[in-house]
Amino acid sequence: MxxxxxxxxxxxxxxxxxxxxxxxxxxxxxxxxxxxxxxxxxxxxxxxxxxxxxxxxxxxxxxxxxxFRKKGVTKERYDKVKTAAGQAVLYTDYVFTSTEKIMHLDFLLVKNGNVLGVIAKSKQDVPYLKQYLTDVVKKMAPSYHVRLFESDEKLISHLQRLTQEEASENSEKTLVDYLHSLAM
Structure with a gap:
């Protein structure tokens, strides 16, 4: 499927x-x-x-x-971000819902105690999206930091500056599984 x-x-x-x-x-x-x-x-x-x-x-x-109105990412964009992400867990075409809104990220990745994402160009309430994702991550893994970017370039630039911060493997697996379960 x-x-x-x-x-x-x-x-x-x-x-x-x-x-x-x-x-x-x-x-x-x-x-x-x-x-x-x-x-x-x-x-x-x-x-x-x-x-x-x-x-x-x-x-x-x-x-x-x-x-219906959500657009997926192109292969070129995916390859560029995948290369920069390295061994990080990378989710693409990430559509998730709260009780109030439907939200969409082009990319969401978990790396070194961070949850990073690229906000999709579709019309959405960005402050609500950031707050909701931050609340979800803090509930599942309080030590993780959430950053959302407007473009792939800003994400890649941040990934290059990201320090090697080891997160608990158990909390990372729990968070990754939970984020995957949120997706539609």
Missing amino acids: YEKCTLGYLTKRKKAEILWIVFFVVLGVAIFLTGYLWSGVRANIFTVMAVLLVLPAAKHLVALIAM
Whole structure:
């Protein structure tokens, strides 16, 4: 299928969501028509089953709407940041939600006790995004620092100046797993 937070994830996920929606609509129509042709009336158990297929279709539609305007990063940008990141954990096309907003980072990486990210160009509430991500990281790993950048160049420049600060391997794994679970 597709792995969250990898190159091309958003494009693959959008296509998959569209296919799921089409599948549920076609299946619902087929079930309804089967029941209608078999019994000759609309009010039957097949109609109920067809209507119930709206629920999973709606779930996939909501996911599609949440990601529809988000653009993924190009291979060139990814390669440039991946090279600069070295052995750091690098997430790409990072879309995550709070109870209030849908947020999008082009890159999110964890390295040397730091969580660094590049804010996507999509229209979003940047102060809220920074505060939310900082709160999440502080809750899971209080010793980690969060920095978000407007461009890849600023991130790469910061990575080159980053001091070697060893973080607890256990807290890093916990934080990385939690950040991965936040992604849509």
